[in-house]
Amino acid sequence: MDWMVKTQAPEKVKAPAVLVAVFEGAAALEGDAAGIDAALEGTLKERLAGEGFKGKPREVALLDSRGTVPSPRIAVFGLGKKKEFHTDRVREGVAKTLRLLRDRGVASAAVSLDVGAVSASPGEIAEATMEGAFLGLYRFDRFKTGDEEARKEWTRLVFLGTRKEKTKIEEALKRAEAVSKAVLFARDLVCTPANGMYPKDLAAAATDMAEGRPLKVTALDEKALEELGMNAFLSVARGSDQPPRLIVVEYRGGGAKEKPVVLVGKGITFDSGGISLKPADRMHEMKGDMAGGAAVLAAIRAAADLGLPLNLVAVVPATENLPGGRATRPGDVVKSLSGKTIEIINTDAEGRLLLADALTYAGKFEPAALIDTATLTGACVVALGPDVAGLFANDRGLAEKILKASEKTAETVWELPLHKSYGERLKSDVADMKNTGGREGGAITAALFLERFAGNFPWAHLDIAGPAFSTKGRPYVPKGGTGFAVRLLVEVLRSWKAAPKTSSGPKA
Ligand code: BES
Numbered sequence: 428m429d430w431m432v433k434t435q436a437p438e439k440v441k442a443p444a445v446l447v448a449v450f451e452g453a454a455a456l457e458g459d460a461a462g463i464d465a466a467l468e469g470t471l472k473e474r475l476a477g478e479g480f481k482g483k484p485r486e487v488a489l490l491d492s493r494g495t496v497p498s499p500r501i502a503v504f505g506l507g508k509k510k511e512f513h514t515d516r517v518r519e520g521v522a523k524t525l526r527l528l529r530d531r532g533v534a535s536a537a538v539s540l541d542v543g544a545v546s547a548s549p550g551e552i553a554e555a556t557m558e559g560a561f562l563g564l565y566r567f568d569r570f571k572t573g574d575e576e577a578r579k580e581w582t583r584l585v586f587l588g589t590r591k592e593k594t595k596i597e598e599a600l601k602r603a604e605a606v607s608k609a610v611l612f613a614r615d616l617v618c619t620p621a622n623g624m625y626p627k628d629l630a631a632a633a634t635d636m637a638e639g640r641p642l643k644v645t646a647l648d649e650k651a652l653e654e655l656g657m658n659a660f661l662s663v664a665r666g667s668d669q670p671p672r673l674i675v676v677e678y679r680g681g682g683a684k685e686k687p688v689v690l691v692g693k694g695i696t697f698d699s700g701g702i703s704l705k706p707a708d709r710m711h712e713m714k715g716d717m718a719g720g721a722a723v724l725a726a727i728r729a730a731a732d733l734g735l736p737l738n739l740v741a742v743v744p745a746t747e748n749l750p751g752g753r754a755t756r757p758g759d760v761v762k763s764l765s766g767k768t769i770e771i772i773n774t775d776a777e778g779r780l781l782l783a784d785a786l787t788y789a790g791k792f793e794p795a796a797l798i799d800t801a802t803l804t805g806a807c808v809v810a811l812g813p814d815v816a817g818l819f820a821n822d823r824g825l826a827e828k829i830l831k832a833s834e835k836t837a838e839t840v841w842e843l844p845l846h847k848s849y850g851e852r853l854k855s856d857v858a859d860m861k862n863t864g865g866r867e868g869g870a871i872t873a874a875l876f877l878e879r880f881a882g883n884f885p886w887a888h889l890d891i892a893g894p895a896f897s898t899k900g901r902p903y904v905p906k907g908g909t910g911f912a913v914r915l916l917v918e919v920l921r922s923w924k925a926a927p928k929t930s931s932g933p934k935a
């Protein structure tokens with residue numbers, strides 16, 4: 428999709444459609460909607476009312492301009508009540524409107540960035556608009572043949588801004604384009620079926636992505652993992668004929684001696700459950716069990732594109748979890764990279780096994796902070812539903828940074844407790860611990876398990892089992908891989924140095 432900024436008013440621009448936004452229940456029209464209204468001789472409200480349009484979030488009205496303005500269609504989307512305004516209303520409204528227009532065969536539009544006086548800056552409105560467009564128009568159609576839907580493609584978007592803000596808006600749009608493309612990169616990886624996304628393919632995707640970017644990629648193979656002693660990770664890989672990979676991507680945007688932030692992402696390219704086989708009904712969705720890995724690869728890609736001033740490492744342990752003649756059996760004991768031994772009670776609780784070794788491995792970078800993201804437990808989906816991720820952290824400052832970023836990107840996370848006494852449930856009769864803690868509080872016991880491998884580093888864990896994959900779809904989140912946590916992680920990294928220090932010690 429091409430885009431450009433024009434310093435033209437929406438009632439003056441000529442495009443196949445022009446988009447403006449309207450608040451719900453406002454006495455007077457604001458921003459660019461007022462300009463359109465003037466061109467319509469004060470009839471915009473009346474015409475919207477005629478369509479039953481109230482300005483609620485996600486509401487869209489398509490009006491025929493009847494020659495009042497140069498553009499044949501005026502598309503109006505609702506922003507909800509002004510006092511409840513959030514930039515996510517723009518993301519949703521733009522996404523829904525552009526999809527509707529695309530369905531009608533429109534391929535290009537001009538969009539107003541002036542919604543009226545709100546707390547968000549013009550740059551923030553511009554970012555949300557760009558994200559709404561890119562994320563909303565996304566389709567995973569690589570495997571569709573034929574001319575279904577005539578494969579209508581969106582081609583161009585013209586952003587309407589004022590001369591004074593043009594440079595700022597352009598910069599914001601460039602950033603938003605880079606971040607949005609990173610989200611789409613993650614979605615593509617997640618949507619790709621498991622027979623096209625073996626561990627080696629995920630590693631190749633990381634290498635291809637790094638091409639032309641200031642990123643260094645290393646992919647450790649099975650032999651290297653054996654030499655290191657990553658046996659918890661390797662125990663998961665044993666049932667598959669596809670060899671595992673430990674993908675490590677490094678970005679140096681900070682000082683030579685500055686400690687990096689290390690992002691760790693679960694990279695199960697298919698989770699059958701292993702010998703503890705899953706039921707068949709929703710097993711196909713487990714092609715998305717590498718969504719955490721995809722998210723951290725996408726985040727480091729965006730960090731490089733934005734030139735963020737910090738050091739960053741992404742670590743993705745990638746393997747399939749399959750049953751087979753060599754597969755790990757329930758009851759087997761493995762010695763993890765940390766030296767701690769684990770009794771594997773359920774081979775379907777595989778994510779924590781590879782993450783345990785990946786977290787230990789991450790420790791060698793002496794991280795300033797460790798953040799892992801993983802489609803870890805069905806229990807988290809039961810607790811928080813499909814749209815909300817679970818957050819766990821051993822460090823208040825880090826948890827607050829993530830919560831604040833999530834408020835901004837509208838990727839909802841909810842903090843759950845690392846309730847210490849539940850650690851009892853991980854006691855094993857034969858090893859240092861077992862890999863499951865029973866059904867109750869399953870997201871918590873999984874997080875407690877990971878905490879044991881995070882060392883003394885500030886660490887946070889995002890359980891994205893619910894929001895990583897969408898079965899219903901939302902305005903800018905089509906069905907399938909969502910790219911959840913990419914924008915959130917990028918926002919955490921963007922505000923990394925501005926935010927208060929993560930020290931829990933007394934104030935100076
Ligand atoms: N990948 C799954 C978790 C999952 C479930 C992700 C639903 C997305 C949607 C994970 O490996 C798993 O199987 N977890 C088990 C753990 C249990 C055996 C302790 C689970 O949640 O059932």
Ligand code: MN
Binds near residue numbers: 700775776777
């Ligand atoms: Mn599993």
Ligand code: ZN
Binds near residue numbers: 778803
């Ligand atoms: Zn899994």
